[in-house]
Amino acid sequence: GEDVEQSLFLSVREGDSSVINCTYTDSSSTYLYWYKQEPGAGLQLLTYIFSNMDMKQDQRLTVLLNKKDKHLSLRIADTQTGDSAIYFCAENGAGANNLFFGTGTRLTVIP
Amino acid sequence: DAGVIQSPRHEVTEMGQEVTLRCKPISGHDYLFWYRQTMMRGLELLIYFNNNVPIDDSGMPEDRFSAKMPNASFSTLKIQPSEPRDSAVYFCASSPRGVGYQPQHFGDGTRLSIL
Numbered sequence: 109g110e111d112v113e114q115s116l117f118l119s120v121r122e123g124d125s126s127v128i129n130c131t132y133t134d135s136s137s138t139y140l141y142w143y144k145q146e147p148g149a150g151l152q153l154l155t156y157i158f159s160n161m162d163m164k165q166d167q168r169l170t171v172l173l174n175k176k177d178k179h180l181s182l183r184i185a186d187t188q189t190g191d192s193a194i195y196f197c198a199e200n201g202a203g204a205n206n207l208f209f210g211t212g213t214r215l216t217v218i219p
Numbered sequence: 220d221a222g223v224i225q226s227p228r229h230e231v232t233e234m235g236q237e238v239t240l241r242c243k244p245i246s247g248h249d250y251l252f253w254y255r256q257t258m259m260r261g262l263e264l265l266i267y268f269n270n271n272v273p274i275d276d277s278g279m280p281e282d283r284f285s286a287k288m289p290n291a292s293f294s295t296l297k298i299q300p301s302e303p304r305d306s307a308v309y310f311c312a313s314s315p316r317g318v319g320y321q322p323q324h325f326g327d328g329t330r331l332s333i334l
Contacts, residue, residue, distance in 0.1 A: 149327055156320070205250065205267070205269065206264060207323055
């Protein structure tokens with residue numbers, strides 16, 4: 109089946125940029141997503157990118173997609189303490205009716 | 220619009236008891252998913268439904284787990300008998316479609332503790 113991998117932890121200082129990386133194996137993915145999970149809450153959709161795009165920017169968030177290397181990243185500019193959370197990438201393989209989630213990256217923002 | 224609603228938010232029960240988790244998906248969403256999240260195994264898909272019909276239950280850990288969707292606005296996940304290793308956060312999610320742009324919307328989860 110599809111394999112989506114992320115590093116488990118990332119620490120950054122408040123005000124710096126954060127880059128969370130994700131690799132996936134299914135080259136037929138059409139949409140890729142980033143979700144944020146705050147403590148005690150469910151996963152919240154942050155942003156997404158269509159597979160024919162290389163980059164998408166949404167305020168402080170920048171998504172980069174390297175389809176050749178099957179690599180997805182999420183950059184958070186001017187990281188704030190409120191950005192501390194677990195971030196999941198997810199993709200839908202062709203013909204699949206469900207999403208495949210990564211392991212999640214726990215982002216800790218140091219004041 | 221109301222999001223995905225799960226109940227209860229927390230459940231603490233003794234080993235061997237039956238546990239029933241409930242979910243109300245977003246109105247108009249055709250797909251409903253049940254996930255389990257633990258520190259050790261991360262987020263696992265247990266089962267999903269399309270138009271109230273179970274499509275893939277390969278993630279259901281064993282026969283003690285069962286899920287139903289009697290109508291478009293309600294689903295249950297039942298564990299009988301429960302065991303301590305079932306302790307986890309269980310999430311329900313729904314999405315409007317299964318192909319193309321298909322963001323899943325998650326409930327806040329049920330935190331289950333089996334003593």
